Amino acid sequence: MYQYISLALLVMLGGAHAQVTAQANVAPDLRECYTNPILMDRNNLPPPSVNTLVDIIQKIEDSPNVNVDLRMLSVLLLHTYRQDGIEYHAPESGTTSSSVLPFAPTFHSFYRHRLLLTKLIPSNLQALPNNTLPSTLKCALHHMLSTTIDARVRGDENTCGQFAEYRALRTPRAAGVAEDVEIFAPVPEIEDTEYGQMRQFNPDAEVEFNGNYGSMRSARQLMGESTCPILDGVIHTSWGATSAGSVIAGIAAGAELQTVSLSELTKGTVQTYDNVQQNVVNLYPATLSGDLAEAVLIQGTRARNDITIGSGGNFNTSQARRYFMLSSRQNVEMTDPEIRGDLDGFILGNRMTSILQTYSTLKLSQLIDMYYSPRNGVFDSSIRACNRRELTTSILSNNALVTQTESFAAALNANMLLSGTIITGLTQLVTSAVTNFQSYSQSNMNDLSCTITESATDVRSRTNLYIVLDATWPYATIYPAISYLLDSIEVGKFGSSVTLLSAFDGSVVVNKTFSPADFHSEYTLLKHQSMMTGVNLETAFTNIRTMMHWSLLNETATNYVGGNSSVLLFLLNSGTIQNTEATYQQAKQLNETVPDLKVLFATSSNQIDNLWNLVRDMHDDIHTISLTSTGVGVGDRLAAVLNRIKLANRRIINPLCNFEFTAGSSGLRQFDDFIEPGYIQFYAVSPNYFFGNNDNSKIRISRTSAGSGTLTVCYSRTIVQPRRNGTIIGVDDNLITCEDLASSGNIEISLQNACGGYPAVGSCPPMYISVQAVAVSTTSSAICTDNRLCRFPYNIRFTVQVEELQCYSSATNIGASILFIVLAALFNL
Known part of the structure; x- marks a missing residue:
């Protein structure tokens, strides 16, 4: 039996209450995501990726006030953070009221969502406490799980369909909700915007919405003028953009399979399809049948006999991704990311019984992490994202999919606002949708194969990376590079850490963290602009050496024998860097007294003749990098730097050594x-x-x-x-x-x-x-x-x-300085 929930959480949550994310208004705990200008700008939230998703779920699992198993946590995530179909509605008067939030769940995906939460994946304990996550992570998780489409005109439609390396990020105006019109008119400098980030576009070049929409709220979005609308609820994975909400829903349904009668799903309405199967298995509408039914009903009521499945697109950039742009605004009921999410959710849901029999206390974060890993999979190397196409063929019955989709379409038809009424021919429409889905998913989605995945690498990076940043880099230029490095070395709870320091004086900008979500939440444009500009290597090395020696003292106190490698990376953009004798002496002492630390330089101009004496290997530890504000080709431009970081092996040490004092044998x-x-x-x-x-x-x-x-x-x-x-x-x-x-x-x-x-x-x-x-x-x-x-x-x-490891300094004088005697005394106190 599963342990459903701890007594502490029961007391905290109290009795059951209305399922707030299934209501026809924005859930109270999610409203700040649509009112706070900082939170409304996705560039202030962590990038939507599977790494971010796993990281945030780990934070919930590690919360002292949350003690739930995988089954219950997956349900609680849906009831707390997922609310499909939220759209922006411009006030007809052109002005807004402080008492009215111009967002509401009116897009077609909300109706299926409401049925899921109220009938198919219900929960007696409705939601996690609002203080479980900080606001930035709560809103990030909400947008990763919640499917909707924003088809508002943005002004970039003449270029956004190119997708190869999309240049723009959306930037909301700072004036408030009423003026939150997101556009992409080019301007010379990103610094001209208050909240703008990542790309040079002007938030004040107003683009008016076309007011000629149909009478339905959902039609206003579907019939909008943007030729490449934004699909929300999408995360980046190495195996294609994926709708995370469907993955979690499939896991939740599969962990507690339920068969629900059609009469229960259509309660209070008139059933018009008596010849369909009268029972629905919740795993199907939670994943594949849910989106197929939406396509059948919406396209079918437009007199379409051949139901179109699949709509491609891409993220706005290859690094620091924030938005997924569809290549078309037509037939968006079952997009490519939704197909992947449905398949992954169905595969995992279908296997949940055997998975939990193998390991009953498996964490939700572990399950997702295993499935989206290059090797091994979920207790079976075939159960992973790179194999979804083959798995679909083996576990998905075409007849069952047709039957389940027809039943759920009948249920959804009784609960969804449509532009017409399907009187006859539902079976034919469903058959068309399923046939086209099978063909499209097998032929059109050329994601990475398992063979390519496994050949990429067989090494997991474990590095404590200290980035010393020159703030003269434009944020739009350096942020994609830093983001790429964090992804490449797998910053995470069980992997690498990152610390951001200032090249001006070596001070800490972002404290050491193993959380990619926390780093991206902290290192924003505003934080970058608050940094002191310029490079002072002498001061930076002096303060960094002090920090590193404190770290050595801490390792001595905690009996730290080994673990992550340590890399100090200077990212410098200023002209000729001043390298004085005092600078050399500080760097020399750092290299001699912290022997396991690898010092690297990556500079925008060739500085090898200037910096060669500050590193151990002048040929391989100093690199010239050419970065651009578009973020194009950042992986190629940083390949040599990343390779040096990865060549820093994990440490095995004598924890008694701090290399400012004589130390005994390790024993x-x-x-x-x-x-x-x-x-x-x-x-x-x-x-x-x-x-x-x-x-x-x-x-x-x-x-x-x-x-x-x-x-x-x-x-x-x-x-x-x-x-x-x-x-x-x-x-x-x-x-x-x-x-x-x-x-x-x-x-x-x-x-x-x-x-x-x-x-x-x-x-x-x-x-x-x-x-x-x-x-x-x-x-x-x-x-x-x-x-x-x-x-x-x-x-x-x-x-x-x-x-019997010993302790020998490579310095000519290993006597303790007065400074570090004082530091040691303070540390011991």
Whole structure:
């Protein structure tokens, strides 16, 4: 039995009340998303992506006031944050009243949504508390889950259909709700706008709405003048833009399948289709049959006999995505993102019984994360997004889809405002819709295949990235680059972290966070404009060194033996950077006393002759990057920088070292780490921990827990990221040693005399280590059940032990400075 909800939440939520997101007005807890100008500007909200969705759901799961299982949480998300069909309605008088919100759920998707929440996926406990999430994340989640179309004229219609690298982001006017007309008239500088972000468009170049609409509210939107309307409720995934609301709805329905009678769905109305099946299984209207029924009814009442399925489009840009633009305003009842969301929701809903039998305490965030991962899938490598087309063929019965769609269309017809009445021929219309859906989904949606997905990478990045930002970069230019880096290194609860610092003085702009949603919520145009401009490397290095030493002291206090790599990346746009002797000395001390930190520079002009003495490797640690305000090709432009970040291996350290004080031997210490099947992880042990040639210094990789397959441990002194012999082209096999580790035992790597013959710490190479897990096709059990530590339940746990690591500084004088004696004393207090 599922644990439905904790006593604390029961008390907090109180008794059942009206299902507010199923009402014909904007839910009270969501209204600030449509009244607060900051929240109305999507550029102040995190980008809608599967990473953001998982991150926000993790925050809800980790909330001390929320203790629900997967089934209940999926239901509560729908009842709290999803409200389909909300549209803007310009006041007929042209002016607005402070007592009237010009938004209401009147688009056609609302009627199906209301049936789902009131009849098919009901909840006795209606919603999560309004303080569960901060406003920015609440509104971001609402827009990711809620399907609607905004077809208002924006002024960009002559270019937005190109889609290759769409240049504009929507920018609401700051004057308030009444003047919130979003447009795209070009202007020279983005800084001219108050809330504008990301692209150079003027919010004050008013574009009037065409007033010649039909009498229906929903028709006003569908018959609007925009040739590329904006589809809301869409998230970006590597396997195509997807309607997240349908995914969550499918999971919720599949976790508690219900068969509901047609009479219950049409209660209070006259049934006109007596010859259809009289029962509806909730999984179908929650996903595929819901959108198919909408297409049948809306197109059918326009005297269409052949129901069109599918409508393509693209996000407004390849990075920092905020809006999904459809390529047409016609036949938008079942768009491409909705097809993907319906398929994914149906696939997961169809498997929920077996999934929960495998791991009854699986988290909703884990389920979504596994399904949208490059490998492994949901306890079966076939159950993942890259395989949706093949899965559809195997699990979806065409006859069942026709029958269920016809039944739900009959129910929806009794609850939906339409422009006509279908008297006969419903079966023919449904058959046409299903046939066209099957053809379109199999032939027209060429998303990435699993083969391409798996060949892309087998490494999960785990980096603490410190970005030192020169605020003279235009926000429109640098934000897509930063966003790309965060996506590429997988900033997240179980992955990398990011800290944003100022190049003016090294001060913190955005505190260290493992949450992409939090970072994007904080680093906005307004935050960027508040930064001091200019670069002072001496001050920046001085303050950063202090921060890094505080971090070392904290690692000593917490017995931190290893984990994420550390990378300090300067993103500089100013002209010739001043590099004084004092700057060099500060950088030298940082490199010598924080040996595991990799310092990189990425500059808009060639600065290698100026900055070469501040890094360890002048040829590979200084890069010239050419960024544009359009964000085009940012991945190619940052490829070399990203590669250097990814070459920074995870750390294995002696936690007693802070390199401003003499420190003793580490003794025997250890930390646990986790790896997915089919992936490899790289580590490095700095020579600062074994330069003294202690005969007992060693690293030990051991395994005591269950898991599929063996682990392969490789190590080398010359190959930075060693793999199994023969897998690195052009590398002498003798440079790498590899051993297999079965389900128990250990592999010992001796550091005895590892720096013999090297005159100084700086000349002795690190010990490079890798741990690789063999790929498997099925992971039929949950072996990693600590949700605080395990990203996925099939991750394999292993232990990294250090023994008799030492502490040697590469500085010529390792005596403690007065500053850090004071810092240490304060830290101990």
